[in-house]
Amino acid sequence: MGLAHSPNGPVSTKGRLSVFTPSSRPPAFRLTERDIAAIEAVYTYRFLTALQLHRLCFSGKETARRYTEHRLKCLFHAGYLGRMPKPSLRLGAPLAVYCLEQKGRDLLADRAGVAKREIVWEKWDNQKSLFFLEHTLALNELRINLSLALPMQGHTLLRYLDEQALRSQTFKQVVDDPLGGGAKIPLVPDGFCQLQLRDNRKLAICLELDRATEDMKQFKRKIRGYIVLWESGLYLRTYQTHSLTVLTVVSGRNPAHAGVRCGVLKEWTEAERRVAHEDTFSDLFWFTTLSQATPQQILTHPIWSVAGSDSLHQLIE
Numbered sequence: 001m002g003l004a005h006s007p008n009g010p011v012s013t014k015g016r017l018s019v020f021t022p023s024s025r026p027p028a029f030r031l032t033e034r035d036i037a038a039i040e041a042v043y044t045y046r047f048l049t050a051l052q053l054h055r056l057c058f059s060g061k062e063t064a065r066r067y068t069e070h071r072l073k074c075l076f077h078a079g080y081l082g083r084m085p086k087p088s089l090r091l092g093a094p095l096a097v098y099c100l101e102q103k104g105r106d107l108l109a110d111r112a113g114v115a116k117r118e119i120v121w122e123k124w125d126n127q128k129s130l131f132f133l134e135h136t137l138a139l140n141e142l143r144i145n146l147s148l149a150l151p152m153q154g155h156t157l158l159r160y161l162d163e164q165a166l167r168s169q170t171f172k173q174v175v176d177d178p179l180g181g182g183a184k185i186p187l188v189p190d191g192f193c194q195l196q197l198r199d200n201r202k203l204a205i206c207l208e209l210d211r212a213t214e215d216m217k218q219f220k221r222k223i224r225g226y227i228v229l230w231e232s233g234l235y236l237r238t239y240q241t242h243s244l245t246v247l248t249v250v251s252g253r254n255p256a257h258a259g260v261r262c263g264v265l266k267e268w269t270e271a272e273r274r275v276a277h278e279d280t281f282s283d284l285f286w287f288t289t290l291s292q293a294t295p296q297q298i299l300t301h302p303i304w305s306v307a308g309s310d311s312l313h314q315l316i317e
């Protein structure tokens with residue numbers, strides 16, 4: 001891979017984003033519990049911005065944003081976290097995105113009392129394309145909003161599976177296309193989570209983050225895959241759950257454009273009634289925008305459009 005040099009270290013010139021490596025590091029500093037929580041969060045989510053880490057780990061501090069930036073800078077220079085620039089169309093410095101470094105991996109292994117190889121991370125995990133990074137950060141924003149909303153309403157996250165886990169043989173499914181012709185549909189959600197509600201009901205969710213990169217043919221094909229997953233009962237064995245909801249959340253810089261896209265996806269989904277039982281469209285496919293799916297609204301506000309319904313709904317009644 002070709003590298004150009006900057007004051008902060010090597011930067012890829014081959015279309016992939018490379019992590020800055022500090023040329024010199026200040027003396028060791030004492031890790032705080034919030035620092036350790038930040039390292040754990042970066043490992044869990046893979047890539048996070050300073051603002052996302054602030055929301056997850058540092059929001060209780062006075063002058064928290066400045067404090068967050070200071071502590072992340074320390075973690076970077078001490079070698080626990082890597083840092084990369086995410087190019088932006090806006091003026092000013094690129095947005096900093098944080099990822100795990102080897103010293104952070106070693107710390108997590110020591111704290112868990114396991115071999116370093118048990119912490120699933122390699123140096124090249126940090127070398128990702130801009131497209132991957134944009135998608136991951138948007139999906140992480142949704143995941144953070146959900147994780148912050150649950151305790152506010154007295155609910156619990158039982159488990160979360162990211163795309164890497166869902167691509168394993170345990171969870172990845174390839175189903176027959178109901179349109180026939182011998183076509184197959186690989187089905188890998190962007191995320192899967194299972195919630196336990198405060199009344200002890202359980203809710204299982206497949207998450208899809210849409211950035212308007214799929215055309216109609218691709219999207220409808222995925223919807224048909226979910227229809228087969230649901231109507232065949234394959235979801236029971238795949239996710240070990242007796243319920244399933246597919247949430248599609250549209251991200252984008254322009255909320256109005258995202259709202260229009262949301263309506264289009266709902267129309268495309270409803271067009272697949274031809275291969276489904278009527279009751280499949282009672283409450284399986286839900287749609288909203290990332291700008292609406294805030295911690296305050298994602299669970300209990302009527303922000304969700306549901307395929308087969310003309311009204312807006314709240315996710316948890």
